[in-house]
Each structure stands twice: as structure tokens, then as C-alpha cells.
Amino acid sequence: MADFxxxxxxxxxxxxxxxxxxxxxxxxxxxxxxxxxxAIDRIAADAxxxxxxxxxxxxxxxxxxxxxxxxxxxxxxVSGLQIRQDYRAGIQRLxxxxxxxxxxxIAAVNGPAIGAGLDVACMCDIRxxxxxxxxxxxxxxxxxxPGDGGAWLLxxxxxxxxxxxxxxxxxxxxxxxxxxWNLVSRVVPxxxxxxxxxxxxxRIAVNPPHAVRLTKRLLREALHTRLDTLLxxxxxxxxxxxxxxxxxxxxxxxxxKRPPQxxxx
Numbered sequence: 001m002a003d004f005x006x007x008x009x010x011x012x013x014x015x016x017x018x019x020x021x022x023x024x025x026x027x028x029x030x031x032x033x034x035x036x037x038x039a040i041d042r043i044a045a046d047a048x049x050x051x052x053x054x055x056x057x058x059x060x061x062x063x064x065x066x067x068x069x070x071x072x073x074x075x076x077x078v079s080g081l082q083i084r085q086d087y088r089a090g091i092q093r094l095x096x097x098x099x100x101x102x103x104x105x106i107a108a109v110n111g112p113a114i115g116a117g118l119d120v121a122c123m124c125d126i127r128x129x130x131x132x133x134x135x136x137x138x139x140x141x142x143x144x145x146p147g148d149g150g151a152w153l154l155x156x157x158x159x160x161x162x163x164x165x166x167x168x169x170x171x172x173x174x175x176x177x178x179x180x181w182n183l184v185s186r187v188v189p190x191x192x193x194x195x196x197x198x199x200x201x202x203r204i205a206v207n208p209p210h211a212v213r214l215t216k217r218l219l220r221e222a223l224h225t226r227l228d229t230l231l232x233x234x235x236x237x238x239x240x241x242x243x244x245x246x247x248x249x250x251x252x253x254x255x256x257k258r259p260p261q262x263x264x265x
Contacts, residue, residue: 004018004030006019006057011202012049012051014039014053015055017055018032022058024059024112025057026064027117027120028065029065029068030066033090036097053105053194053197053198054106054121054124055108055193056117059111059112060110060114060117061107061111061121062116065142070142070144087147087148094123100220104125104201104212105123106125106197109121109193110130111130111133112134113136114134115139118150119137119153120148122150122157127184128185128186128188130193131176131189133175133187135172135173135174135183136166137150137166138172139170140169158181206262208247209246210246214241218233244265246260246263
């Protein structure tokens, strides 16, 4: 099987392209999950990477689960216990890996993001949509539930009522509705999607990388911790930040009225 994922780095920005366009970039029934996990591990260990863009090849971002693989699971040939373990050892590792990745991730949603495809977009920090993008939490349409963390992710992005509406109906919404519901940050003409994503990634990448990574960690921890706990963690992160070379450079550049140069120190 050909590689599912195209990984490219330009400066401090890595682009991950889901690349099985003839099947609309499904996330199951192929090597999508192990390839994404391996790429996330490499990015986490590479101090030169300061932002990531995830997009899809062809007309779709991702169609989610592969229907033929679902047919095999429902045939009785695989036990329920084995299916449970397959989820835990497979696609459920992806939200944990992206959640814990401290490098900011932008989803450049170029077309339909359906089921697990929508949930992968929700695993990212920022979502930008092409005007051709569509979104659906469509699991109920095939008689299953969001098995990849969507029930945790989606309400935190668009609120419980709208997350329930999408999840219970399986309806598809267009890019402008996604923007109105705060599912995406902006909608751009299709030809401008990747340039807009890269421009945003570059605006992130020019900042001190340690400060950006620690800020992402705080935002993630704030989703499930108490205020006093987060303040204690913030104090620790701030103490580390004050002692970095990039902080000293930022202060010096401000006082000297010149552009700063950050090297990750």
C-alpha cells in the first residue's frame, strides 16, 4: 500500500497531507493512523518545527471511516472485544497524540470533513475552511457512535446544544454555517486556503517556540483542570520562560526598537 501521508517541511512549518484522494482520504482501513502517529512523534522531537498544517489531497479533507472496513466489523467475523481493542490501539491514539503535541496545529479543511474527518479537524488547535468545505458528525447515519473522541471535542468547540444537534441528526453543514457556529476561525476562497493557512502558521512560527509550546500546553490543560491548579502550572511555566534566551532577546529587541531574532533558546 502506498504511503497515506505526505510530510513536507518549509522553514519552521510542517505540512501533513492526507493522501488517498481516490477514496476521499479515509482514516481507517489503511495506514493513516500509524503514519500520523509517527509524524506527530517526529514533530514533537524536532525543535525546528514551530507550526503544523494538516490538509487533504483531492476534493475532500477526509471522509472518516472506511465503509468496507465497517462491513467487515459488522459481519460477525470479528468479536466485539477485538473491535474495542482495535479502537484503543488504533484511532483512539490519535486524539491523545494531537492533544499532547505542544506544537500548534492548523487544519486547512479543503473539502468535506465527515465523521472521523471532522473529529480530526477538531483535534487541531485552529481550523480554516475553504468555501467548498462541509462538515458532518455523521456516525449515527451508519448506526455507530463517535469512537474517536468526537463527543469530548465537539462540545468544547461549538457548545453542547449545537454538538448535540450535529451528533443526533448526522446532518451536514456548509462552511459558512461552520463559521457562524465557531467550528472554524475563517472561511476563504478555495484557491486561497493553503496560502491563508501558511500565512497564519508563519505568524505563529515567528514567536519564541518555547513560549508558544508552553502556551498551547496551558490552553489544553485548562480544558479539564481547576483554576487554582492551572495558575500553579502557569507560575512554573512562567518561571521557565523568564529564564530563556528568547525572552531576553524579546525584551532587548523591544527596548532597542528592532525586530527580535528567536532561536529557540
